[in-house]
Amino acid sequence: MLAYFMDAEITVSAKLVQIMYVLSGLFSIYCGVRAWMKKDNKYYLPTGLFWTLLGVVVAFGQWLPPIVSGIIVAVICIPAGLKMVRRGSLEAASKEEQVRNFKKIGMKIFIPALGAAVFTILISIFLPGWSSLIGSLFATIFGVILLVMWNKENKPMVFLEEGRRFLDMSSAVFIMPLLLSCLGAVFTRAGVGDAVSTLFGSIIPAGNLYIGIIAYAVGMVLFTAIMGNAFAAITVMTVGVGVPFVISLGANPLYMVTLAMTSGYCGTLLTPMAANFNIVPGVYLEIKDKYGIIKMQVIPSLIMLTFQIIYMCIAAGFSF
Amino acid sequence: MLSLLGVLVVIVGFALKLEPIAIIFVSAAVTAVCGQIPLTELLETVGSTFVANRTQLITLILMILTGTLERNGLKEAGAELIRKLKGLSTGMLMAVWGVAHELFIIFKIPIGSIPAYVRPILMPMTVGIVESNGRAVAPEHEETMKALYGMHYNVGNFFGQCCFAANASVLLIQSTLANIGYEVDVMQIVRVQIPVAAMAMVMAAVYTLVVDTRMSKKCYGAVMKTQK
Numbered sequence: 001m002l003a004y005f006m007d008a009e010i011t012v013s014a015k016l017v018q019i020m021y022v023l024s025g026l027f028s029i030y031c032g033v034r035a036w037m038k039k040d041n042k043y044y045l046p047t048g049l050f051w052t053l054l055g056v057v058v059a060f061g062q063w064l065p066p067i068v069s070g071i072i073v074a075v076i077c078i079p080a081g082l083k084m085v086r087r088g089s090l091e092a093a094s095k096e097e098q099v100r101n102f103k104k105i106g107m108k109i110f111i112p113a114l115g116a117a118v119f120t121i122l123i124s125i126f127l128p129g130w131s132s133l134i135g136s137l138f139a140t141i142f143g144v145i146l147l148v149m150w151n152k153e154n155k156p157m158v159f160l161e162e163g164r165r166f167l168d169m170s171s172a173v174f175i176m177p178l179l180l181s182c183l184g185a186v187f188t189r190a191g192v193g194d195a196v197s198t199l200f201g202s203i204i205p206a207g208n209l210y211i212g213i214i215a216y217a218v219g220m221v222l223f224t225a226i227m228g229n230a231f232a233a234i235t236v237m238t239v240g241v242g243v244p245f246v247i248s249l250g251a252n253p254l255y256m257v258t259l260a261m262t263s264g265y266c267g268t269l270l271t272p273m274a275a276n277f278n279i280v281p282g283v284y285l286e287i288k289d290k291y292g293i294i295k296m297q298v299i300p301s302l303i304m305l306t307f308q309i310i311y312m313c314i315a316a317g318f319s320f
Numbered sequence: 321m322l323s324l325l326g327v328l329v330v331i332v333g334f335a336l337k338l339e340p341i342a343i344i345f346v347s348a349a350v351t352a353v354c355g356q357i358p359l360t361e362l363l364e365t366v367g368s369t370f371v372a373n374r375t376q377l378i379t380l381i382l383m384i385l386t387g388t389l390e391r392n393g394l395k396e397a398g399a400e401l402i403r404k405l406k407g408l409s410t411g412m413l414m415a416v417w418g419v420a421h422e423l424f425i426i427f428k429i430p431i432g433s434i435p436a437y438v439r440p441i442l443m444p445m446t447v448g449i450v451e452s453n454g455r456a457v458a459p460e461h462e463e464t465m466k467a468l469y470g471m472h473y474n475v476g477n478f479f480g481q482c483c484f485a486a487n488a489s490v491l492l493i494q495s496t497l498a499n500i501g502y503e504v505d506v507m508q509i510v511r512v513q514i515p516v517a518a519m520a521m522v523m524a525a526v527y528t529l530v531v532d533t534r535m536s537k538k539c540y541g542a543v544m545k546t547q548k
Contacts (some may be wrong), residue, residue, distance in 0.1 A: 005488055018539060020378075020381055023381055024377065024378070024381045027380055027381065027383070028380060032394060057370065057371065058377055062371065064371070066363075066364040067363050067367060068367065069366075069367030069370055069371050070364055070365070070366040070368075070370075071363055071367070072367075073366050073367060073370050074345075074366065075448060077342075077345045078345075080339075080341040081341045082339075082342070083339055091426075092390065093390070093391040097391065098391065098393050098395060099396055101392040101393040101499075102392070102393025102400075103393075104393075105393055106397070107397050107400065109389065109392055109393055109394050109397045110394075111395060112385065112389060113389055113394055113437075113441065116382060122355050133375060133378055136379075139385070143385040143389070144384070144385060147388055147392060147410075149391070150392070151392055154388060158388055158391070159385070161387075162384075162386075162391055163385075163388075164436070166383040166386055172341060173341075175346070175377070176341060178374065179341060179344045179370075181363070181369055182366045182369045183326075183344050183347060183348050185365050185366070185369040186326075186348045186351050186365055186366065186445040187323075187327070189350065189355065189357055190323045190326065190351045190354065190357060191355060192323045192324060192327060192355075194350065195321050195323050199321075199324070226330055226331060231488075231492055234492060234493070235496055235499070238496050238499075238500065239499075240455045243500055253500065253511060254497065254502065254504050254509070255512055257493055257496055258482070259498050259512065259516070261482070261493050262345050262478070262479060262513065262516055263483055265478035265479065268478060269471075269474060269475070271334075272340070273334065273340075278470070278474070278476050279432035280434075281438075281470045281473065282466065284439050285439055285443065285469065285470065286466075287466045287470075288463055289463065292463060292466065293466075293467050293471060293474075295469030296468060297470075297471045299527065300471060300475055300523060303523055304475075304516075304519070307519050308516060311515065317374030
């Protein structure tokens with residue numbers, strides 16, 4: 001690990017990204033250890049295990065052998081899958097306290113709140129080639145310094161416990177998108193893509209361009225909805241449906257593949273599998289119906305899909 | 321065809337509303353057995369993919385800041401800001417934010433994530449509009465606002481991102497086309513996407529206005545605006 005940070009071949013940007021992972025991981029470990037110490041929910045042992053091991057793989061993943069990371073991921077799935085990762089008893093600061101602090105600090109509280117955006121823009125303008133992700137690291141450090149300067153009550157424990165409250169609130173669903181990426185990799189390795197294209201080949205009549213376009217776009221929607229990820233769907237659907245049923249009939253490939261990709265996004269809008277877009281934001285907003293966002297997205301998704309299918313049918317004849 | 325069993329696990333699991341992480345776990349195991357992937361290779365695939373993609377957990381570090389910002393009055397500041405805006409209805413505020421959000425996405429400026437901005441700033445501002453009319457926000461209206469913010473965020477994000485040339489999705493479209501024998505420039509892909517991004521922006525804003533107006537009339541008998 002020390003060798004990594006001493007290595008002159010590795011860019012400062014890459015090192016800072018790793019530092020950010022180490023700090024994020026240590027924070028998760030802290031949350032796990034606190035859950036064990038506070039014992040404030042019935043499942044404090046599995047809850048603590050989940051956050052601690054997650055922290056280990058986030059912080060040190062770069063240096064762990066893949067098989068060790070894989071074992072850790074498999075182990076943390078057990079408490080999460082058994083619904084044994086629960087919230088502690090942390091509550092938000094009272095309205096009175098928030099008002100009192102606002103009177104003390106005032107509108108300049110927006111400065112640290114906008115930090116992540118501002119730092120990311122500054123990095124993309126002044127440090128080309130750097131990962132814009134580091135903006136989050138700088139924003140956190142800068143924000144913490146300002147908050148400590150403005151309000152003496154902001155002790156280190158306040159930051160850690162308030163952060164733990166937010167992590168508790170986001171629960172184990174927090175890692176679901178990442179687990180889906182892993183599932184996608186397993187699917188690819190097992191040849192699920194080939195099987196799907198064979199399946200589609202047996203149900204779509206060949207030779208009609210418009211039926212082909214609808215099958216390609218709707219297939220993207222369905223496959224994306226199942227996987228929760230349009231990226232995984234596009235390669236499979238293009239080889240399995242796009243080429244044999246649409247592009248081989250002379251349709252413009254640039255328009256077909258590009259629009260099939262964003263048609264897939266209509267599927268993302270419809271599925272709980274895309275938890276990071278459809279479920280997790282609802283948790284942050286404390287929405288009561290966890291499928292509330294998906295329900296709100298049904299009509300917009302269908303409008304966008306119809307628009308794109310018509311666009312594909314028109315653009316099919318454009319010369320390439 | 322046996323490898324499709326893993327996909328079937330996912331479909332059935334979600335249809336039955338089982339615990340998502342348990343479904344993924346079982347699906348991966350079933351796929352590995354059917355696809356004859358040895359256990360060590362399965363674990364290595366999962367481990368390396370998890371580590372390579374852990375950028376998705378980037379909000380971990382920001383959480384240290386977010387909670388303390390709330391404690392120090394960020395919500396109150398958001399409410400204060402809305403008192404300065406004149407004649408803006410709840411639906412208009414959401415629609416204006418949605419359009420701005422998609423523009424930020426197109427220019428790759430990450431302003432407006434749900435945990436960092438919508439929850440601490442925009443939700444209190446929107447609720448503040450109703451309260452500035454001397455009314456308590458109706459629970460049904462508040463839930464609609466949350467769902468509309470979630471919808472607007474996703475629509476702007478998905479259909480805006482393909483207008484940024486270096487976006488992962490654009491690069492994936494380019495490599496998919498190259499795989500089937502067509503070389504294109506990323507800017508050609510962006511040009512194809514512009515009508516889609518424009519349509520998404522207009523559609524989401526109009527949809528928000530329609531839904532919010534109907535909900536406001538149902539809950540309060542009128543559209544809630546800030547005082548002139």
